[in-house]
Amino acid sequence: MSSQQSARAGREGDVLAVVSQSGPTVSFFDAADDRHLGALDVLAEPHELCFDPTQRLLWCTRAYHSGYYHANGGRCTELTVIDPDSRRIVEVVDLAPEHGPHGLALDTARGRLYVSVEGSDERPGGVVVVDTATRRPLGRIDTDAAGPHWFVAAPGAGIGAASNKEAPFVSLVDLERGTLTAKAEVPGSEGIAISPDGSLVYVAAPYGATAQGAGERPPNGVRVVDTATASVVDTLHTDSGVVPVHLTSTGLVLAGEMGSSLGVAASFGRPRPGRLTVFSADTRKELGRIEVGVLPLTITSSPDGRLAYVACVASSTVDIVDLETLERLARLDIPRLDEPGAHGLAYIPRAR
Numbered sequence: 001m002s003s004q005q006s007a008r009a010g011r012e013g014d015v016l017a018v019v020s021q022s023g024p025t026v027s028f029f030d031a032a033d034d035r036h037l038g039a040l041d042v043l044a045e046p047h048e049l050c051f052d053p054t055q056r057l058l059w060c061t062r063a064y065h066s067g068y069y070h071a072n073g074g075r076c077t078e079l080t081v082i083d084p085d086s087r088r089i090v091e092v093v094d095l096a097p098e099h100g101p102h103g104l105a106l107d108t109a110r111g112r113l114y115v116s117v118e119g120s121d122e123r124p125g126g127v128v129v130v131d132t133a134t135r136r137p138l139g140r141i142d143t144d145a146a147g148p149h150w151f152v153a154a155p156g157a158g159i160g161a162a163s164n165k166e167a168p169f170v171s172l173v174d175l176e177r178g179t180l181t182a183k184a185e186v187p188g189s190e191g192i193a194i195s196p197d198g199s200l201v202y203v204a205a206p207y208g209a210t211a212q213g214a215g216e217r218p219p220n221g222v223r224v225v226d227t228a229t230a231s232v233v234d235t236l237h238t239d240s241g242v243v244p245v246h247l248t249s250t251g252l253v254l255a256g257e258m259g260s261s262l263g264v265a266a267s268f269g270r271p272r273p274g275r276l277t278v279f280s281a282d283t284r285k286e287l288g289r290i291e292v293g294v295l296p297l298t299i300t301s302s303p304d305g306r307l308a309y310v311a312c313v314a315s316s317t318v319d320i321v322d323l324e325t326l327e328r329l330a331r332l333d334i335p336r337l338d339e340p341g342a343h344g345l346a347y348i349p350r351a352r
Helices: 003-008
Strands: 015-020 025-030 036-041 046-052 057-062 078-083 088-094 104-107 112-117 126-131 136-142 148-154 159-164 169-174 179-185 192-194 200-204 221-226 231-237 242-247 252-257 274-280 286-292 296-301 307-312 317-322 327-333 342-348
Touching: 003 317, 003 327, 015 046, 015 307, 025 046, 046 104, 057 342, 104 148, 112 148, 126 148, 136 179, 148 192, 159 192, 159 200, 169 200, 179 231, 200 242, 221 242, 221 252, 242 296, 252 286, 252 296, 252 307, 274 296, 274 307, 286 317, 286 327, 296 342, 307 342, 317 342
Parallel strands: 046 342, 192 242
Antiparallel strands: 015 025, 015 342, 025 036, 046 057, 057 078, 078 088, 104 112, 112 126, 126 136, 148 159, 159 169, 169 179, 192 200, 200 221, 221 231, 242 252, 252 274, 274 286, 296 307, 307 317, 317 327
């Protein structure tokens, strides 16, 4: 069996879901052979995806009426709930007056979905807690920052963390009490991941929009935050600014580099490839790197940790990478109407 056949083995019936932000669609692909299975039209400007295996539903955030974080046509308030098997919309959940929903994290044991939302003049940004059975909000956790973007959770440890674009800290929260517990100092942050035991958070910093030139700007990379002390204990260094960060089930830290010193907004329309850089979570050493599409924005992996999926928003592509060989197995083209393109990702195992 070839390495490619080995990487694909056992994926029959599994599906990859991909957001096209300007599509606006969610596309579905066969995870075994990359066949396009169809696309679902959704509300304008879909962003991130999260699959709930208990309810067998796919959640999709809708952050803005148009555009993106720094250049948008107004904030939205909705979450779209999708049946990935029939590929139909089950419900649109309105979080108003909360707005700008983006990051998603799931606690299957408690049936909770955590949704990061942006702040307003009246109060800071935070995380809305949604009951996955009733699909209704249960409460809110303040993060004390205007723009919490991505959110991750280690439900077993009762710890969550929000990256904040402009605020100089990562917000650490107690999921049980629903409170902000600490602020870990970082120079503005993008993508974020958390260890299963909640002891470490991996966060892309500095914030990509400020990654222009050298000077006194902090070095690019992934900061490793000890949640017990709320302090940075190490940095996984990269050549250029990092936006998405992902931790696989096999203990690999995946960082999506922009491939240039340009900020996120400036990278649209500039066809310079990005890069997937792979680190060991145990040794914190770089294991390798591979070129991907333009402006990697979201990363996920297969449940077995063998395959990485890198959504690149400016080229509107998804690179599928074998993490054992660091070879690209395929590149999926995601339809779009305009900028931006490919965004959120979710791996959906077949129904058992």
